[in-house]
Amino acid sequence: xxxxxxxxxxxxSSNLPITCLITFITIFLHRVLNVIYRTGKPLGKRVSPxxxxxxxxxxxxxxxxxxxxxxxxLRKERxxxxxxxxxxxxxxxxxxxxxxxxxxADSSETKGLSAEFMQIYRSREVGQSYVTSVWTTLxxxxxxxxxxxxxxxxxxxCNGPGTCxxxxxxxxxxxxxxxxxxxxxxxxxxxxxxxxxxSGLLLYKLRxxxxxxxxxxxxxxxxxxxxxxxxxx
Amino acid sequence: MGEARDGVKVKRVVFVTVGTTCFDALVKVADSQEVxxxxxxxxxxxxxxxxxxxxxxxxxxxxxxxxxxxDYFTFSSSxxxxxxxxxxxxxxxxxxxxxxxxxxxxxxIVVVNEDLMDNHQSELAEExxxxxxxxxxxxLTLHQTIAGMDLNSLVxxxxxxxxxxxxxxxxxxxxxxxx
Numbered sequence: 001x002x003x004x005x006x007x008x009x010x011x012x013s014s015n016l017p018i019t020c021l022i023t024f025i026t027i028f029l030h031r032v033l034n035v036i037y038r039t040g041k042p043l044g045k046r047v048s049p050x051x052x053x054x055x056x057x058x059x060x061x062x063x064x065x066x067x068x069x070x071x072x073x074l075r076k077e078r079x080x081x082x083x084x085x086x087x088x089x090x091x092x093x094x095x096x097x098x099x100x101x102x103x104x105a106d107s108s109e110t111k112g113l114s115a116e117f118m119q120i121y122r123s124r125e126v127g128q129s130y131v132t133s134v135w136t137t138l139x140x141x142x143x144x145x146x147x148x149x150x151x152x153x154x155x156x157x158c159n160g161p162g163t164c165x166x167x168x169x170x171x172x173x174x175x176x177x178x179x180x181x182x183x184x185x186x187x188x189x190x191x192x193x194x195x196x197x198x199s200g201l202l203l204y205k206l207r208x209x210x211x212x213x214x215x216x217x218x219x220x221x222x223x224x225x226x227x228x229x230x231x232x233x
Numbered sequence: 234m235g236e237a238r239d240g241v242k243v244k245r246v247v248f249v250t251v252g253t254t255c256f257d258a259l260v261k262v263a264d265s266q267e268v269x270x271x272x273x274x275x276x277x278x279x280x281x282x283x284x285x286x287x288x289x290x291x292x293x294x295x296x297x298x299x300x301x302x303x304d305y306f307t308f309s310s311s312x313x314x315x316x317x318x319x320x321x322x323x324x325x326x327x328x329x330x331x332x333x334x335x336x337x338x339x340x341x342i343v344v345v346n347e348d349l350m351d352n353h354q355s356e357l358a359e360e361x362x363x364x365x366x367x368x369x370x371x372x373l374t375l376h377q378t379i380a381g382m383d384l385n386s387l388v389x390x391x392x393x394x395x396x397x398x399x400x401x402x403x404x405x406x407x408x409x410x411x412x
Contacts, residue, residue, distance in 0.1 A: 042405045053406065065329055066395075074397040078408055127350065155406070185402055191328040191394075193356040211405055213398055216360065226403055231393035233332040 018201070031176045036207050037202035043183065055079040056153035056171075056182075058160020063189050064233045067159050068100055070187065076104055083151050084114045087122040089165045094119070106121040120144060124162050140166045152180045158199075159187040165199050172208045188214040188226070190233055194218050246279040247272055248319035250312060252327045253287040258372040259325060259344045262306075264291040269301045277321065283309060313337075321384075323375070326354035335390035341367040342378055354364065360382045366390045393402060 059067055064086075068070070076082075082101075086093040094117045101115040123140035124133040124143040144166035156165035156171050171182045186209040188200045193216045196204060204223055211224045220228035249263045262268055263282055272280060282291050282305040296302030297341040309315065312330075316322060318339050323342045332340045343358040355369075362369035365388040370378040403410070 019396045065332070070395045070398055073395045074402070075408075078403070078406075138292070173353065174401045183406060185405075187398060190332070191354060193360045195353060195356070197353075211401060213401070215393075229397040229401070232395045232398065233328070233336075233393045 004170055007043055009159065028176070031178070032177055035172065035175045040210050041206050043181075043186040046203060047151050052078055052080045053154040054081055054083070054084045054153040056085065056148075056151055056167065057097070058156070058161065059084055059097060060163050061233035063160045064093040064096050066187065066190055067157065068096060069178065070157070070159075070230050071100060072094075076114070079155060080114045083113065083153060085116045085120050085147065085163065086117075087161065088119045089122060089125075090119075099127060105143065118147065120147060120161060121165070123210055141170065142229065144170045150176060152182075154180065154182055156184045157187075158185070160189040160192075160198055160199055161198050165202060166202055168208050183211075184209045185213070187229075187232065188219065190215045190231055192216070192219065194222075196223065242278065244279055245277045245320040245325060246281055246318060247276050247277045247321045248315050249280070249282040249323045250315075250330055251283060251285040251287065251325045253285055253308075254325055254327070254329050254346070255288070256325050256344075257287045258346065258348065259323070259375075260284045260289050260291060260385045262344075262375050263323060264303065265287075265376075266337075267376045268379065269303070271376055272321075273301045275379065278288050279304070281305070281315065281319075283307070283312065283315065300396070320355055326358045328357055330408040331357065331367070333389075335361075335366060337390055338389060340382075340384040340387055342382070343367055343369050344375055345369065346373055361390075366386065 035077070057067060057071070084094060084097040097117060113122065114199060121136070121140045121143045123137040132164050138161075148167060148170045150175070156168060158168065168184055168186070171184055174180050175182060183202070184203075186200065192214070196219065204212050204226065212223070213221065213229045214220050214226045215229060215231050217228055220226050228233070249259065260282055263280065266336055278296065281317045284291070284305055284307055286307075291303055291305045292305040293305070294300065295387070313333065315349060316334055316339060319339055321342070322334045322339050323344060324334060326343050326345045331341070331343060334363055343362070345352065345355040358367070358369045361367050365386065367387065368378050368382055
């Protein structure tokens with residue numbers, strides 16, 4: 001190039017916005033790949049095992065009973081405070097969760113705010129067309145972002161309802177940005193024997209879930225990165 | 234049948250449930266003369282239909298004329314009670330209904346709703362039928378299923394266990410193993 005260095009510098013500065021953009025995108029991609037690489041790697045003993053982890057529990061219609069079964073075998077003092085989220089149109093799931101929390105409060109001395117219940121906009125109703133679902137999913141994403149920033153859970157438990165997708169995607173990006181390292185656990189519903197649900201497929205293929213559990217051996221054969229854990233019900 | 238004998242009529246109730254769905258095809262076929270006659274022949278006395286959001290209304294009957302007594306309702310806050318007092322359950326293919334019934338040890342016929350798009354529910358019903366925990370049918374084959382069923386051949390379902398999941402989660406997070 002016959003131009004001198006000062007000209008190159010002015011080229012660079014006039015292209016500063018583009019340079020910044022490229023730098024930003026590169027860092028972002030690097031972070032995404034980094035998080036994906038670390039997805040599924042156990043936290044290891046470096047995490048203090050005694051300190052409880054804030055936990056987000058995603059509930060939804062037919063899936064709630066399975067989640068309750070799982071919660072019954074998890075030690076409450078390890079997973080606290082607990083935040084329960086269900087779709088805005090679903091009242092029964094939160095009710096079941098309240099019943100569970102009440103029974104926990106009775107059996108132990110710990111009182112106080114170890115559980116909170118909230119609702120999120122649905123990304124997609126059952127049978128809703130995929131075209132309109134794009135818009136409703138965006139709304140749900142915005143709402144999920146708001147909730148996740150408030151809660152910043154260290155653990156996310158979900159098992160299938162579409163409501164978990166915005167939350168898990170946001171949790172993933174919070175990891176990318178580096179605000180909070182949350183561990184995402186997904187249990188595919190017992191009703192899924194040969195094929196994954198849409199939520200499951202997304203979380204599996206995009207490697208968003210740290211651990212992916214299936215309840216039937218057929219699914220484990222099809223999706224080798226999943227853990228076969230038998231039936232929860 | 235009636236008070237002539239010892240005044241106690243043993244009720245054998247068939248409970249039909251569609252959960253929160255609309256499944257007129259099942260309600261209709263359960264209310265059909267064919268199915269009702271078959272149930273009566275097999276010794277059942279009452280047919281109770283939980284019809285959910287459906288629009289087809291069964292015909293109530295007291296069963297005094299030597300046939301099945303038929304009653305119905307839309308929803309109940311305690312399906313569990315109805316399941317417990319049933320001798321046979323005929324249910325839609327929702328996993329909640331299925332497992333609630335199996336855990337109570339009740340004989341179960343699952344009827345798959347063919348009008349549903351993307352019918353993944355049938356996978357669960359078929360898998361459990363293959364393992365002989367229940368019978369699986371479609372609305373049009375319900376009659377034959379009832380006629381040919383041998384409830385003694387059903388294998389009791391042992392309840393599931395969530396501890397394998399808990400173990401893996403705890404291990405991942407670095408919590409010490411349970412003693």
